[in-house]
Amino acid sequence: MPTRTTAPLPTRVIPPHHYSDPAIFEQEKARIFRRSWMFVGFADDLGGNNDFITAEIAGTSVLVQNFDGQLRAFHNVCTHRGSLIHLKPCGNGKPVCPYHGWVFNRDGVPVGIPGNREFFGFDDEARRRLALPRFEVATRGRFVFVRLEPGGPGLDEQLGAYGALLDHLSALFVEKIDENRLPWAANWKTGVESVLEVYHVDATHPETFKQFTKKVWNCAYEKEHSRGTTHLSDGSVKWWDGVVARLGLPRSELYRNYDHFFIFPNLAIGLTHGGLMSVQTYDPLDAERCSLHFRLFLGATSKPQTRGGPVRRAVEDNLRGFNARVLDEDRIVSEAAHHGMKQMRQPAVPGWCEERIHAFHDAYLTRMGE
Ligand code: FES
Ligand SMILES: [Fe+2]
Incomplete structure (x- = not known):
């Protein structure tokens, strides 16, 4: 085992309270988890139309779904009264909220609202305002990543040389x-x-x-x-x-x-x-x-x-x-x-x-x- 006992130990060490302070966790959400490409699962579970996976990124529930061959990621929280939409870690089915049955389309817009005319009266514009927030999604090999906050480096840039590693592992x-x-x-x-x-x-x-x-x-x-x-x-x-x-x-x-x-x-x-x-x-x-x-x-x-x-x-x-x-x-x-x-x-x-x-x-x- 190599030893380097002559060099001074680094002083840039995470302070103890960062491991339990709820205020620090809130900062981590904003500065790390919302801004990073986060690994959420494998493309293996997203091969067919309407296949989906769900993941929780530091308190934000996310769904990734195959819409006619295109992967899109949305907030997995219904804009009616806040139920999770997909409850399982993976499966197949359109985004339909299990609570009152709102149906969301590939743009996250609730296009199916049971009793809309009698109970809500939402026109197209009102429905669009109730669309699920959409997130960026990118893949490297079979590894699927989501980023909650747009902007910043692309996935390949974040991974650097490890992008090729994920390609290699995906194939094997x-x-x-x-x-x-x-x-x-x-x-x-x-x-x-x-x-x-x-x-x-x-x-x-x-x-x-x-x-x-x-x-x-x-x-x-x-x-x-x-x-x-x-x-x-x-x-x-x-x-x-x-x-x-x-x-x-x-x-x-x-x-x-x-x-x-x-x-x-x-x-x-x-x-x-x-x-x-x-x-x-x-x-x-x-x-x-x-x-x-x-x-x-x-x-x-x-x-x-x-x-x-x-x-x-x-x-x-x-x-x-x-x-x-x-x-x-x-x-x-x-x-x-x-x-x-x-x-x-x-x-x-x-x-x-x-x-x-x-x-x-x-x-x-x-x-x-x-
Ligand atoms: S909470 Fe989703 S349809 Fe009511
Ligand atoms: Fe260990």
């Missing part, structure tokens, strides 16, 4: 084997920080993550984003080589270690031996809670006969179980850190072994205007 990792949303009693930044360093691995994950990695890592940076690479243990490489051959799984030609990418502000992508992709977002619910939304993907097998077979099932169970264990270990320490951070009088002291956290704090404080 097409079979989803798990997905879940887990409530964490922790600020979203505490969640993010738990995946930006491997310093915690020995103490937090002695039976899991520690067993499959070596103590060798390096980091790289791209705009507000970062990458950390950790070498896999010999036993882990052997296991993956066997699994990949047996199940005909493709692997990335570019990434063969444990390669972890962070895309500011809250998207984390981990690749294991180039054969497994984990995609995580730490979605803020309020200043003190977040929802960890994770998905696991494998590549398309060249041996389709193995799908549903005992070996494939055992491997998938193993990967799902391992992921669940590691995430629960991270949740426990993140919730402990969140609770304790509220009592800290001085800022945290991330060491050089936590250099990606420095980069995250730097990007965050710059966005917050500090």
